[in-house]
Amino acid sequence: MSNETATARSNTRVNQTGNIRYLTVTGMLSAIAFVLMYFEFSVPFMPNFIALDISELPALIGSFAMGPACGVIVCLIKNLLHMTVSRTAFVGELSNFILGAVFVFTAGTIYKFKKTKKGALIGSFAGAIVMALVSIVSNYFIVYPFYYNFMPKEAILAAYQAIVPGMKSILQCLICFNVPFTFLKGMISVVITLLIYKHISPLLKGNKN
Known part of the structure; x- marks a missing residue:
C-alpha cells in the first residue's frame, strides 16, 4: 500500500509540474505573439x-511542442490582448483568431500523429493551405463588410485594380491576392519554425537533453 501511495503522489507531482509548464509556456508564447502583432509591414x-x-x-511552435490546443489558446490570448488597443471593433481580432486557429490546429494535429520533420512540414503546409482558403470566407463576410463602413467598396476594389487592372469584384480580389498572401504569411512562420524548433523544443518541454 505504501508503494502505491508513493507512486500516486509521484504521479500527482509530475502532473502538477506538467500543468504548470503548460500554462507557463502558453502564457510566454501568447505574450510573444502579442508583441509580434506590432511588427507588421506592407508588401509590394x-x-x-x-x-x-x-x-x-x-x-505554431506551441502547437508542435505542447499540442494543437496550446496553439489555439495562444491565438486566442494574443487577440484578446490586442482587443484592448485595437480600433477594428474586434472584427480584425476575430478574423485573425479564426485564421490563426485553423492554421496551427491543422498543423499541430497532423504533427501529433506523425512527429517527424516530414510530419511537421506536411502539417504546416496543410495548415497554411486551410488558412488561405478560410481567409476568403473570413474576409468576404467579416473583415471587408467592416471596412466598408470607413472605405467605400469601390475604393477598396480600386486599390486592387491599381495593382492588377483586370480585377472585377472583391471576391476575385480575395482569391487572386489574399489567398496567396495568406499562404505566404503562413509559410514564413513555417520556415522559421522548422529552423528553430529543434533548438527550443527541449526548453519548452522541460527536457534536459
Missing part, C-alpha cells in the same frame, strides 16, 4: 491597407 503586391506579420509563429 498588396494594397497598402493589408500588412504582413508573423504573430502566428509562437502559436
Whole structure:
C-alpha cells in the first residue's frame, strides 16, 4: 500500500509540474505573439491597407511542442490582448483568431500523429493551405463588410485594380491576392519554425537533453 501511495503522489507531482509548464509556456508564447502583432509591414503586391506579420509563429511552435490546443489558446490570448488597443471593433481580432486557429490546429494535429520533420512540414503546409482558403470566407463576410463602413467598396476594389487592372469584384480580389498572401504569411512562420524548433523544443518541454 505504501508503494502505491508513493507512486500516486509521484504521479500527482509530475502532473502538477506538467500543468504548470503548460500554462507557463502558453502564457510566454501568447505574450510573444502579442508583441509580434506590432511588427507588421506592407508588401509590394498588396494594397497598402493589408500588412504582413508573423504573430502566428509562437502559436505554431506551441502547437508542435505542447499540442494543437496550446496553439489555439495562444491565438486566442494574443487577440484578446490586442482587443484592448485595437480600433477594428474586434472584427480584425476575430478574423485573425479564426485564421490563426485553423492554421496551427491543422498543423499541430497532423504533427501529433506523425512527429517527424516530414510530419511537421506536411502539417504546416496543410495548415497554411486551410488558412488561405478560410481567409476568403473570413474576409468576404467579416473583415471587408467592416471596412466598408470607413472605405467605400469601390475604393477598396480600386486599390486592387491599381495593382492588377483586370480585377472585377472583391471576391476575385480575395482569391487572386489574399489567398496567396495568406499562404505566404503562413509559410514564413513555417520556415522559421522548422529552423528553430529543434533548438527550443527541449526548453519548452522541460527536457534536459
